[in-house]
Amino acid sequence: MQTPILRSSQVNRTSSLIDFGIGQPGFDLLPLDLMRQSADARFAEGDTELLNYGYEQGDGRFRQALADFLSAEYAAPVTPAQLMVTAGASQALSLICTLFTQPGDTVFVEEPSYFLALRILREDFRLNAVPVPSDENGLRIDALEEALTGQRPVFVYTIPTFQNPTGHTLSARRRERLIALAHKHDFWVVADEVYQLLHYSATPPPPLAAHTDSGRVLSIGSFSKILAPGLRLGWIQTAPELVQRFVTCGLVESGGSLNHFTSNLVRVALEQGWQTDYLAGLREIYQRRIGAMDGALRRHLGGMARWQKPDGGYFFWLEMEKAVDTAALLPAAHAAGVGFLPGARCSSVGGLGHYLRLSFAHFGEEEIQEGVERLGQALARA
Numbered sequence: 101m102q103t104p105i106l107r108s109s110q111v112n113r114t115s116s117l118i119d120f121g122i123g124q125p126g127f128d129l130l131p132l133d134l135m136r137q138s139a140d141a142r143f144a145e146g147d148t149e150l151l152n153y154g155y156e157q158g159d160g161r162f163r164q165a166l167a168d169f170l171s172a173e174y175a176a177p178v179t180p181a182q183l184m185v186t187a188g189a190s191q192a193l194s195l196i197c198t199l200f201t202q203p204g205d206t207v208f209v210e211e212p213s214y215f216l217a218l219r220i221l222r223e224d225f226r227l228n229a230v231p232v233p234s235d236e237n238g239l240r241i242d243a244l245e246e247a248l249t250g251q252r253p254v255f256v257y258t259i260p261t262f263q264n265p266t267g268h269t270l271s272a273r274r275r276e277r278l279i280a281l282a283h284k285h286d287f288w289v290v291a292d293e294v295y296q297l298l299h300y301s302a303t304p305p306p307p308l309a310a311h312t313d314s315g316r317v318l319s320i321g322s323f324s325k326i327l328a329p330g331l332r333l334g335w336i337q338t339a340p341e342l343v344q345r346f347v348t349c350g351l352v353e354s355g356g357s358l359n360h361f362t363s364n365l366v367r368v369a370l371e372q373g374w375q376t377d378y379l380a381g382l383r384e385i386y387q388r389r390i391g392a393m394d395g396a397l398r399r400h401l402g403g404m405a406r407w408q409k410p411d412g413g414y415f416f417w418l419e420m421e422k423a424v425d426t427a428a429l430l431p432a433a434h435a436a437g438v439g440f441l442p443g444a445r446c447s448s449v450g451g452l453g454h455y456l457r458l459s460f461a462h463f464g465e466e467e468i469q470e471g472v473e474r475l476g477q478a479l480a481r482a
């Protein structure tokens with residue numbers, strides 16, 4: 101049986117387990133005051149429209165504020181017409197699958213990939229998710245071209261920037277080639293860009309969202325990683341004609357905006373610049389946490405594992421000796437008071453058993469150092 105992954109409602113705040121498997125922001129980082137101020141300001145506007153059904157594509161003023169924020173952060177123009185409000189990135193992916201695929205359709209995924217996206221694709225939608233290898237520059241385009249000689253996917257699901265789990269970023273050249281192939285072979289690129297704005301030491305290439313005009317890209321974004329996951333607020337950025345596919349589906353026609361209330365509160369945070377300031381603070385904190393984790397790994401896992409210090413995102417991706425089975429090591433690690441995500445969970449072909457993923461987002465620097473020390477001891481004993 102696989103070790104269950106804790107969702108935030110299950111994360112035990114008093115547990116002494118330092119579980120680097122938790123890919124969520126720490127409780128100390130969640131912006132309670134910012135959200136209280138945003139809510140106060142929005143409620144003070146005194147209009148009950150806030151509590152009605154919302155406009156199908158998402159509130160217009162929210163989309164304008166989001167478009168302005170993204171244009172500044174991406175250094176590339178984003179318009180409100182390109183944005184569809186969703187209840188987070190997971191729901192965006194699910195909605196794309198609902199509208200663009202049939203059970204049994206083929207989609208391509210990176211190997212490795214975000215383990216819960218693989219579940220959505222394979223288990224929720226019964227899609228044939230075909231893995232395409234990746235390396236330190238992201239999805240391997242040569243391997244994609246080869247895969248395309250045999251079959252045409254409905255879409256390629258990629259996490260191009262600070263990938264989950266590897267932390268790798270698709271190079272600018274490969275981004276161009278991916279879009280060219282999408283045109284040539286008539287598939288969509290579903291770009292899960294939830295880590296695009298979490299850059300700490302190097303600015304990544306422009307997001308695939310910058311290729312929106314190609315009509316081939318569905319870029320998924322989320323406030324889960326840049327503000328708070330409990331908001332359940334995200335977006336799809338795509339060509340306006342594709343936005344119409346979402347706006348006219350039964351789910352949205354029946355229920356209206358997928359997150360009207362919360363988007364109204366977050367609109368204030370965007371307009372006031374509070375989101376921008378909060379993100380700047382997060383970048384500093386996460387950069388320090390990366391430094392703490394990298395330093396501790398060097399001290400305690402030096403000869404045992406290989407890794408690259410990430411420039412952004414949430415994760416370190418560690419490669420152990422081939423003979424090591426990280427899933428089998430997890431109980432011993434838990435006994436030592438530390439957890440991680442075994443690499444095999446991120447593989448769609450049952451590979452990568454000698455890898456493990458560590459998130460530096462959930463714990464502070466001292467706990468990171470303590471947790472890595474425990475990990476080193478558990479691995480040394482194994």
Ligand SMILES: Cc1ncc(COP(=O)(O)O)c(C=O)c1O
Pocket residue numbers: 123187188189190191214259264292294321322323324329333334
């Ligand atoms: C690549 C990726 N996509 C989506 C999600 C989930 O995003 P959301 O909370 O917006 O559904 C995560 C969270 O770990 C993620 O790593």
